[in-house]
Amino acid sequence: MAKILMVQPSKCASCRNCELACSFAHEGVFNPNKSRVHALVWERLGLGVPLMCMHCDDAPCVEVCMTGALHRDEEANGVLWDKDKCIGCKLCISACPFGNASYDSETKSVIKCDLCGGDPECVKFCPNEAIEYKEADKGMLTKKAMYAEKFKKIFEEVE
Template identity: 55%
Template sequence: MAKVLMLNPEKCISCRTCELACSFKHDKEFRPSAARVNVVQFEKEGISVPLMCLQCDTAACEKVCPTGALKRNIATGALEVDDNKCIRCKMCIQACPFGNASYDSVKNRVLRCDLCGGDPQCARFCPGGAITYVEATAGALAKKRAYAAKFKEVLQEVSK
């Protein structure tokens, strides 16, 4: 059965360990700006939310890529960037409705969550349990949708 990353913002302690684990996994250096996960803090609301690619079933980023550099990994379900095909046009970054892809100007590449090949380090090292990697059961997917709806409400309040 497939697995999904689950986010539980109420458990996020804003430690940013997920960012460090991610950057170290991919680049062997602790550089949060190179992480595929970013913790967004809403100070007024008193919450922090770790954000990364949601691995959309119908992904806008994949559709706009002019070179086909974004492909779904059959084993993990993650949309991965083929750096050899990517021309760094950044259309995928613009197309993401959630802003969960970025560009690393230091290493000249697009950054997006690749689920660490099926062993997401953000989930493995999250001390508060705000990020977990679980079986994609109907219950887990319903919970994921509920958190997404709640996050959408917070974003709407913040943007007012």
């Protein structure tokens, strides 16, 4: 079974270790701007939401990419970006409905979660297991679908 990234905002302590671990692993610098994951923090509520690429099954970024630089990788069970195939049109960044991709004009790179080749750094450095990388078994997927359904209802109310 393929693994998936799971985020639990109620467990996030807003320490932002994930951001630093991510930018260091990918760019060699401790710069949250270059991180693939961002923890958005609500200090008064004591909540934090670590957000990264959702690796959508039906990803708009993949659909809009004309060269196949952004592609669904079955082995990694995610959406991956191939630097060699990217021509820098940056349309994927506008296409992402969740704003989870950005562009680094310095290195001409799309900054987007690549699951660290199957061993995500953010997961390793998260002290509270707010980000987990788990086998997606049937029970969990059912649970996820249930949450998604609830979420959808709430989103509709919010908007």
